[in-house]
Amino acid sequence: MEWLHELFKKSPEMALFLSLAVGYWIGKIKFGKFQLGGVAGSLLVAVLVSQVGVQVDAGVKAVLFALFIYAVGFESGPQFFSSLGRQSVKEIILAAVMAATGLAAVMAATGLATVVVMARLCELDKGLAAGVAAGGLTQSAIIGTAGDAIAKLGLDAAETARLQANVAIGYAVTYVFGSFGAIIVCVNILPKFMVRTIRDDAIAAETAQQAGVKVLGPEQQEAAPSLVGRIYELVADPKRTIADIENANPATTITIERVKRDGKFVEVSPELVLRQGDIVLAVGRRDAVVASAPLLGKEVYAVDGMELTMQRREIVLTNKEFDRKTVDEIRKATAGGVRHGIFVVQISRMGKVLPMKPDTVVQSGDLVSIFGAEQDVKRVAAIVGDVIVPSAKTDFVYLGAGLVVGLLVGLLSVKIGSIPLTLGAGGGALLSGLLFGWYRAKRQTFGALPPSAVQLLKDLGLAGFVVVVGLSSGLQAVQTIRQLGLTIFGVGVVVTIVPMLLTMLFGRYVLRYGNTAIFAGALSGSRSANPAFGEVLDKAENSIPTVPFAITYALANVFLTLLGPLIVALV
Known part of the structure; x- marks a missing residue:
């Protein structure tokens, strides 16, 4: 070795x-x-x-965790701020329950109560009890608040030093299982208890948020796409212009993109009269193309030169003339020549897809997805707003600024009596990520952080953070267990598992959580269990658990920090 x-x-x-x-x-x-x-x-x-x-240098752990938690916030910022409302009260109550503050009568055996009871049963001193709480509940701030409280007990210097050293010992022995046990509860026990998987409920919640609008996931596409292109040969002389055919049914328009006559291409214009034998390329929504087929003749295939490359572009709506107007009002106010050849595929706001209905109201900042030929897309984009150019590059100016702001916020501290309360680097980075992600969703011409980059930051950040924790604490934990036996480790297991199980029961039967993905996010956040949350996100395969996690995580950082002095006083 x-x-x-x-x-x-x-x-x-x-x-x-x-x-x-x-x-x-x-x-x-x-x-x-x-x-x-x-x-x-x-x-x-x-x-x-x-x-x-x-x-391993402790700075590595700090950097990796900051990247992970910021990426989580950035990805979920738009959804987080649009979801704040009455439903958030449940997450707030859940965090308070886990910390045994305010609702101790309801959850007598959770958080603080569990630590105090186990410490008295196993005859742990104040230092070991506080350390077990810090490790079993994975809240490192308890080490500091408990150490300060021990220093104020008026004990002699040697006894004070011994108890403060025991805080670190209890923490080292229990922290690893504190992380691991939270994963087991949130990812394995909770879904079995709810009798539904995290993934299924995450999909259900996402569908509900999208107001029933079907949203395709990565690498998914419709078997029968809504927009199609078909080539027809006119078998009869329609004696109609292109404009007549395109507008035959105002509710389901199509566009004639190309016309081939006698083996040669003819310039397409609204006034062009079609003849028998002409070959035309019609593009439009499936129902419109199918309805127009009788006017166009028989469908043909593989006609040289009739291929046309279409493109889809995302445009941020900046034209104030369209702000606060319905889809129908914009359509009626827009000249046919402007709309020609363009199909609006999707409208989304802050990451949420809006239903494509005539009475849907659009706003400045909405993301409009349009489909059409290149020249048509350029024409409409110049009128609607700013085109989002797809890119795999990250805007490191925006990313770096967001992390700096978050870490600065994490340094802020407020004292309640002699107890310093702070969000810490993790809470600050999460809050900054939420704000910077929200603002990016409103102003999408800068601050790019591609989804693949976000996923890499989350995966590498969390897994790397957890590995550094294991490398840093594993040896000391095993050595301490060999010296002191399994008592402290066993107490840590109880402190980790029991509060989470009781909080899980409370959340299910009192707060009436019904969605496993949302519940898992709230439960992991109420314990500041970042590794568990990372696994929950992995199972969900979307950002649904992030909103409840963000709320309970911020509150848990405050509530759990308060346990240090309380444990010192009660043990």
């Missing part, structure tokens, strides 16, 4: 990536219906690797 120690001493980053690789491999293995997942697997492997002695 000495050679491994020397190897990791020279290259500690090797231990990090080894833990990630092996951990995610183990996380894919299924034990019946149980599956660890990549984050939990990486944590376990990191603990094993740590036994050879690995030193």
Whole structure:
């Protein structure tokens, strides 16, 4: 093992990536219906690797966690601010329950009560009890608040130092399972308790948010697309102009994009009269093209030169003439020559798809997806607003500014008596991500952070953070368990599991949570359980759990921090 120690001493980053690789491999293995997942697997492997002695700079953990939590906030900012309302009260109550503050009579055995009861049963001193709370509830701030409270007890210097050292010991022994146990509850126990999967309920919640509008996921497309192009040969002399055919049914217009006559292409214009034998390319919504088929003749295939490349573009609506107007009003006020060849595929606002109905009201900042030939798209884009050019590049100016703001907010501290309360780096980065993501959704011409980049930041940030935790704490935790026995570890297991299970019951039967994905986000946030939340997001495959997590996470950082002095006073 000495050679491994020397190897990791020279290259500690090797231990990090080894833990990630092996951990995610183990996380894919299924034990019946149980599956660890990549984050939990990486944590376990990191603990094993740590036994050879690995030193990873604490700054690495801070950077990785900041990237993860900021990316989560950035992705969910639009949805978060549009979802704030009465429904948020449940998340606030859930966070208070987990911290055993305000609702201790309802949840007597959760949070603080669990720690105090177990400490008295197992005869733990104030330092060990506070450390178990900090590790079992994965709230590192308790170490600081408990240490300050111990210093004010008026004990002699040696006893004060001993109790403060015991805080660190209790934390080191219980923190690893504090992270792992929260994953088990949120990802494995909760879905079985709710008898529904996180993924199914995440899809259901997303569908409900979209007001019934069908939203295709990545790599999905309709088998029968709504917009189609068809080539027809006129078998009779219609004696109609292109304009007549295009507007035969005002409710279901089509466009004639190309005309081939006697083997040559004819310039398309509204006044062009079509003849028998002409070959035309008609583009439009499926129902309109099907309805117009009798006017056009028989459908033909593979006609040279009739191919036409269409494109879809996203445009941010900036034209004030369209602001606060209905779709029908805009259509009637827009000249046919402007609308010609353009089909509005989708309108979305702050990430939410709006129903394409005549009475749907559009606003400045809405994202309008249009479909048409290149020249038509350019013409309409110049009138509607700013075109969003697809790009895989990240705007690091915006990303860096967001992280700086978040970390600055995390440094702010407010004292209640002698207890300092702060959001911390994680809470600050989350809040900043929410705000910067929301503002980006309103002004989409800058601040790009592609979905693939967001996913990478979330995956690498969380998994790397968890691995550094395992590498940093695993060796000390195992050594302490060997010296003191399994008592402290066992107490930590109880402190981790019991409050979450009781809070889960309270949330289900008192607060009436019915959606597993939303409940899992709220439950993980109320325990500040970032690794558990990462696994919940992975199972959900969308951002639905983020809103409840963000609310309970911010409150839990405050409520759980208060436990330090309370434990010192009650044990």
